[in-house]
Amino acid sequence: MTQPFSVPRRLIVAVGGNALDPAEGRGTPEEQKAIAAATARAMLPLLELDNQLVVVHGNGPQVGKLLLANAAAQDRVAPQSLDILVAQTQGALAYILAQAFENALREAGNPRHVVGLVTQVEVDRHDPAFANPTKPVGPFFSEAQAKALAAELGVTVREDSGRGWRYVVPSPKPKHICDVSLVEALMCGRTVVIAGGGGGIPVLRDEAGRRRGVEAVIDKDLTAAVMANVLGIRDMMILTAVPRVAIHFGKPEQLDLARASLSEMKRYLAQGHFPAGSMGPKIEAAIRFLETGGRRVIITSLETAVPALMGETGTHIVHDHEAEGEDEAAADANSRLLRTPAALATA
Numbered sequence: 065m066t067q068p069f070s071v072p073r074r075l076i077v078a079v080g081g082n083a084l085d086p087a088e089g090r091g092t093p094e095e096q097k098a099i100a101a102a103t104a105r106a107m108l109p110l111l112e113l114d115n116q117l118v119v120v121h122g123n124g125p126q127v128g129k130l131l132l133a134n135a136a137a138q139d140r141v142a143p144q145s146l147d148i149l150v151a152q153t154q155g156a157l158a159y160i161l162a163q164a165f166e167n168a169l170r171e172a173g174n175p176r177h178v179v180g181l182v183t184q185v186e187v188d189r190h191d192p193a194f195a196n197p198t199k200p201v202g203p204f205f206s207e208a209q210a211k212a213l214a215a216e217l218g219v220t221v222r223e224d225s226g227r228g229w230r231y232v233v234p235s236p237k238p239k240h241i242c243d244v245s246l247v248e249a250l251m252c253g254r255t256v257v258i259a260g261g262g263g264g265i266p267v268l269r270d271e272a273g274r275r276r277g278v279e280a281v282i283d284k285d286l287t288a289a290v291m292a293n294v295l296g297i298r299d300m301m302i303l304t305a306v307p308r309v310a311i312h313f314g315k316p317e318q319l320d321l322a323r324a325s326l327s328e329m330k331r332y333l334a335q336g337h338f339p340a341g342s343m344g345p346k347i348e349a350a351i352r353f354l355e356t357g358g359r360r361v362i363i364t365s366l367e368t369a370v371p372a373l374m375g376e377t378g379t380h381i382v383h384d385h386e387a388e389g390e391d392e393a394a395a396d397a398n399s400r401l402l403r404t405p406a407a408l409a410t411a
């Protein structure tokens with residue numbers, strides 16, 4: 065049987081770096097602040113819930129621009145390592161988002177503290193990702209532009225989900241979120257916590273237990289999944305640029321998924337429906353989250369976050385036993401039917 069939708073007491077929301085970067089324009093301070101304000105407006109109903117909320121944001125476009133700026137200015141200013149650039153985006157985006165969230169909450173007459181944490185995330189030094197860069201960052205280029213930049217700057221470039229060419233950097237899996245107990249403490253005090261931004265600053269531990277930064281960008285959806293499991297958060301939302309995950313994405317036979325079981329998603333992933341560097345890590349994060357204690361993952365766009373939480377849209381990924389009781393009408397949801405809470409109540 066389909067369960068009625070309920071607002072979770074604890075929620076983790078992952079927001080894509082692309083959702084924080086203006087599609088048009090160069091990402092001026094004004095543009096970034098305007099998009100953060102729009103993000104805050106879209107998320108306000110979530111922020112206003114009397115719940116415990118953690119927000120993990122991406123940084124792909126922003127950290128890639130910093131890489132480009134570093135390369136362009138290297139004769140005049142010492143280029144910084146990628147771990148430091150990730151830390152810079154973490155601080156900058158947490159500042160912009162926290163301010164936008166606080167302003168939106170205050171305007172709504174519901175002030176609430178918002179804090180951004182500098183979060184280090186441990187990765188495995190032997191992670192094969194170090195030898196195979198897959199994480200797209202920075203602006204989109206034409207193939208010719210990208211290849212010229214690759215030759216000039218010695219970076220790796222790759223086509224990204226039919227949207228253009230981008231830099232790619234290593235993206236090792238998150239193993240351990242440092243100081244996660246601070247997230248717990250702040251969250252319990254009803255502070256909205258922005259943590260693990262940009263997937264966290266990637267660090268290794270040496271034999272003596274000392275941490276040191278490493279050049280990579282961790283996928284923030286995977287970081288959110290690990291963080292949620294450690295914190296006992298059972299509901300995760302992944303907000304990106306599309307209202308639903310699809311199979312045969314971008315092809316005439318594209319089919320948007322309204323509800324899918326864990327097994328179905330694993331099968332679709334194995335069949336290659338979700339590219340590495342875009343939808344792939346989101347589905348991997350959803351699988352990891354559900355297999356290690358999570359209950360439900362909703363993948364949708366920023367604009368549809370609240371209707372998706374109410375079950376009206378989004379792709380809802382649940383355990384097989386939850387999906388099993390669904391009748392054919394529910395399965396039919398995957399062929400365009402939008403299921404409203406009223407429809408669910410009678411399902």
Ligand SMILES: Nc1ncnc2c1ncn2[C@@H]1O[C@H](COP(=O)(O)OP(=O)(O)O)[C@@H](O)[C@H]1O
Pocket residue numbers: 079080081082083122124225303304305306308309310311312313337338339341342343344
């Ligand atoms: N199977 C799929 N279903 C939906 N979107 C997909 C799929 N495969 C690739 N995409 C693309 O992946 C994008 C999400 O990845 P990305 O932009 O990297 O995420 P983020 O919002 O975290 O920055 C979507 O906006 C869409 O363009």
Ligand SMILES: NC(=O)OP(=O)(O)O
Pocket residue numbers: 079080081082121122123124125261262263281282283284285
């Ligand atoms: N770090 C990260 O996953 O960023 P995006 O969400 O921008 O890809």
